[in-house]
Amino acid sequence: MGMLSDADEKFLQEAISEAEAGLAEGGIPIGSVLVVEGQIVGRGHNRRVQQGSAILHAEMDALERAGRLKAEDYRRATLYSTLSPCDMCSGTALLYGIPRVVIGENRTFQGPEAYVRSRGVELVMADDPRCRRLMEDFIAQRPELWNEDIGV
C-alpha cells in the first residue's frame, strides 16, 4: 500500500488530474489512464453528468479514447484508476486481457477485486489520500449522483 514505483506514481497522478478535470466540469471526480510500454494511449474521466452517459465511467472513457487497439497492446497495458473499478470497468479489463490495474483507493468504493484477481489480473493498491479525499468530498456533497453512478 502506497509503495508505487516512480512510473506508477506518475501515471496515477495523471489519472488524478483527469479526476480533477471532471470535477471542474461538474462531474464525478474519477479519472483513468491506459498505459502501454510507458506511454499513455488513452486518458479519460467519468462523464455521466457531462454527457448524460450511463457507461462512460473513467476507465471506459480512457479505453474509448484509446480507440481500437490490438489485442497485444492490451495484453501489455496497465490501467490506472483513481478508484477501485466497478463490475463494468473490471469486466472490460477482463474482456481485453489487461493484466495489471493500479487503483488509487478502494475505501469509498470497492469493485469485484477478488474475482478480478481470480481471473489472473494483478491489482496494485495505492491507497492514495488525494484519491480518497476527492471521493469523500464528492459523496458527502452529491450522494444521489454517486449512488446513481454505482447503480444504487
Add this chain to the structure above:
Amino acid sequence: MGMLSDADEKFLQEAISEAEAGLAEGGIPIGSVLVVEGQIVGRGHNRRVQQGSAILHAEMDALERAGRLKAEDYRRATLYSTLSPCDMCSGTALLYGIPRVVIGENRTFQGPEAYVRSRGVELVMADDPRCRRLMEDFIAQRPELWNEDIGV
C-alpha cells in the same frame, strides 16, 4: 432452450433487427434491447466499426442510448442480446443490478455465464438459429474483426 414467452420472442426479434441493422452498416451483427415493464427503453448494436469504438458492444450501446435511468428501473429490467454477453457487458448488467438477461445464442461465443448466475442474475437461453447464423457467417467472413471485438 427455445421456449421463450411471446414477449421475450418479440423483444429478441427487436434485438435481431438491431443486429441486422449493424450488419447492413458494415458492422458486427450483434444487437440488444433493454426493456422495462414491457417497453423498450434503449436499443442498440455493436458499433466497433461504425464509430471506431472499443466499448460500444450491442448491450453497451443499448444501455447508453437508454440514458441515465433510475436504479429502480434497472432493477426491473430485462436485457436482450443476440449473443452471450462478454465480460464487459456482463459486468455492466451486474453494476446496474439488471436481474434478467435473455440471450439469443451462446454457441459462437460464451461470456462468463456461470459467474453472472452466481451473482443472482437469471439467464434465459433462446438458442435461436437466426442469431447463430448471423454470427457464424460473420466470423467466417471477418475472423480478425471478430477476434478484435473479444480481445483475442
